[in-house]
Amino acid sequence: MNTGPARGMRDFLPEDVRRRRHVIGVIADVYQQYGFEPLETPSVENLETLQGKYGEEGDRLIFKILKRGEGAETGQADLALRYDLTVPLARVVAEYRARLPKFFKRYQVQPVWRAxxxxxxxxxxxxxCDVDAIGSRSMVVEAELLAAAADVFTRLGFSDFVIRLNHRKLLEALLAGRQISKSSWADFLSAADDLDKIDVKDAVARLMEKGHDADGAASWINWLSQFKWRRGDARPLATFNEGLDKFETLFNTADQGHPQLTAREAAQTAIVDLKKILALCEFTSARGRVVFDFSLARGLSYYTGAIFEIAVPDLAGSMGGGGRYDNLIGMFSGEDVPACGISLGLERILVVMAERNMFPPSLVASSADVMVVQWFAHRTDLYLALATELRAAGLRVELYPEPPAEDNQKGATVKQFQYAQSRGIPYAAVIGQAELEAGTVSIRTLATRQDEQRPRADVAAYLKAKI
RNA sequence: GUGAGUGUAGCUCAGGGGUAGAGCCCCGGAUUGUGGAUCCGGCCGUCGCGGGUUCGAAUCCCGUCACUCACCCCA
Structure with a gap:
């Protein structure tokens, strides 16, 4: 029998769970400080809710659930495990629009599944770990989302993260201005993202493999590369503005017939948005964290405005990302509702924090403050009573579960002390013959092997003072 | 979906045609109210599974499954 978890699934042992909860706790705490409210949605959605929202590749990766009864034979599916948290949010907003506040700000930390x-x-x-703000087109939303994300990473102990910022409309204007047909946009956007991982030459080659002509590909990639933020660069805000101005000038003076009027207008809108976001970020904890990066594209097709990603120097992928998607909710309700959100990659945050040893020591610490040792063979009542007293005083108490075969059996206490120490429990409480007669409890500090006799009535207070 | 690598004790791994190994873990002892060291002893295996070659296969060949890594795509 294979005892491992199913492919791609993981068991989380106590230490893992403590670490995950620590990070989730910080995230939830920060989001709440920004006025976001918690939301939970079912693991399972109707298949039709999910289908067609993530693109062709995304649809293929949806975990489907067979229809009960005859579906088991026919392979027909009508339900599916949720693929992300954004589409369920869009569904919820479409369903409960009237009951939700005009500006609905929610955070959601739940598992998602991909085949x-x-x-x-x-x-x-x-x-x-998603946080989204629904109902406003103001760039204040973007700025607050970036500030919240910056707060999260700062509080977790990151000092070297960078928020890459770009705008879908800017990219689209560029593509339109270059007379690139809409059917090719996905390839060119994907090539832009590639620049983060591979060099200019390879990115051009990859575009050509997809059937695009060499000149167009090279020109696009080279152009983007000029404004590429590179991992490790920590450019101050001024550089961002400079880059943007440079782009603006270039775009407006590129009169070789490339930019068309509509593309130019779209680009202007995007530039106004980006400048606004930057100006607002100056007054938040995202100050100095935001860099402008033309090559940021993001895979999901539903983005319509600003897009962003959080990067650290030692991880190839992103620690999280998001953007504005003003049309997604309309796919459910028929009425477009503006929305903008960011998703933090919990697993990747954990990977980097583990590699860098960033978890506070208290997290790997013990399951209990004190362990009650069993010395007499038939007085478990005594030890349970002691444990109960200590617990009532607010201590975390573990009772060694097995009494020795006889009173003070050879090696029995040794074994119990060893067990307590291996579990990282700092103190052991012993009531043996001498303690019973004197009405005391012996408190042993496992690390130093020092014992101290305390009157039974003082033990709880004594231990509480020590931990 | 494509490609590569690895499957041997509970865990980490050695052995690459001739009796199945080490370390860690666990249990017991040296040490009967005091444990992290050391030493001694013990437990532990269809060598992933199926077939083939061979006198003989953990070892070579074919297939298959699982895991890992990379591509695609993504968090």
């Missing part, structure tokens, strides 16, 4: 092939840092079940 992907597992790989390093990639699983079939993983947590997403």
């Amino acid at each position: 992907d092939r597992p790989q390093k840092g990639r699983f079939r079940e993983f947590y997403q």
